[in-house]
Amino acid sequence: MRLSLIHADLHTHSDYSDGSIPPPELLLRAGYAGLAAIALTDHDTVDGVEPMRGAAPEGAPEVIAGLELSCMDGDDEIHILGHWVDPDYPPLRTELARIRGMRVRRAESILDRLRAHRIVLDLEDVMGLTRNGLVGRPHIAEAIVRRGLVPDLETVYRKYLGDGRPAAVPKRSLSPADGVRLIRRAGGIASVAHPGVGAIRNLLPPLAASGLAGLEVWHPKHSSRDVERFTALAEQLGLVPTGGSDYHGLDSGATILGHYGLTEDRFERYRAAAGRG
Structure with missing residues (x-):
């Protein structure tokens, strides 16, 4: 029941x-x-x-x-x-692969901006936290905290990754x-x-x-x-x-x-x- x-x-x-x-x-x-x-x-x-x-x-x-x-x-x-x-619809798979690529390029731009604030991460550090290469701000924030560069996720978003913050990069998509x-x-x-x-x-x-x-x-x-x-x-x-x-x-x-x-x-x-x- x-x-x-x-x-x-x-x-x-x-x-x-x-x-x-x-x-x-x-x-x-x-x-x-x-x-x-x-x-x-x-x-x-x-x-x-x-x-x-x-x-x-x-x-x-x-x-x-x-x-x-x-x-x-x-x-x-x-x-x-x-x-x-x-x-398995091929055009859907193709578009999702394109979006995945845009997410990676956005992550690279965010990491570049973070370096200007003395937060240095390699893209591999971030991608290793993803299941299938679908990367986003949560993975970057987690990598920052894991490295001990910022104490917690809330601080990461408040100081760097939140909308309007120094390392925020606008998302491009459909x-x-x-x-x-x-x-x-x-x-x-x-x-x-x-x-x-x-x-x-x-x-x-x-x-x-x-x-x-x-x-x-x-x-x-x-x-x-x-x-x-x-x-x-x-x-x-x-x-x-x-x-x-x-x-x-x-x-x-x-x-x-x-x-x-x-x-x-x-x-x-x-x-x-x-x-x-």
């Missing part, structure tokens, strides 16, 4: 991006949490999907192939979730509309992640016209007022309300699998919108 009212968690991360646990362990935890389905939505990669599926025993939660694309609209970062994508189109070409369905975290209201109508299908309404960083607001906005724009925990594993703080996501009826509505009903 399932213990959770949440049927599906559509937003989780493994150590293939910035999560802290491997995909098989994440699947195991999803089962313990009483989930019937879980989407692995690592940042800019689908490499963890097959290891998760391959580890699924009989009776395990359904594994939904997904990802979270880090898109840019000017200086604003917008995250687009993709669900039921084909992980536009949100291009991200939506890529997910659809890969056979998936696209939704905007955690809209309450950024100001993206004006982007939603044109994204809906580009094929956006969902809006993440239930998220740990959304207040009850946010949930009401985004539920109404989704209805207004003809988008399906979605939800997920944004779980990152052992470093997720109070976020717990099984506490955020979709009930069975809401999940089936989203599945139908994806043509998977």
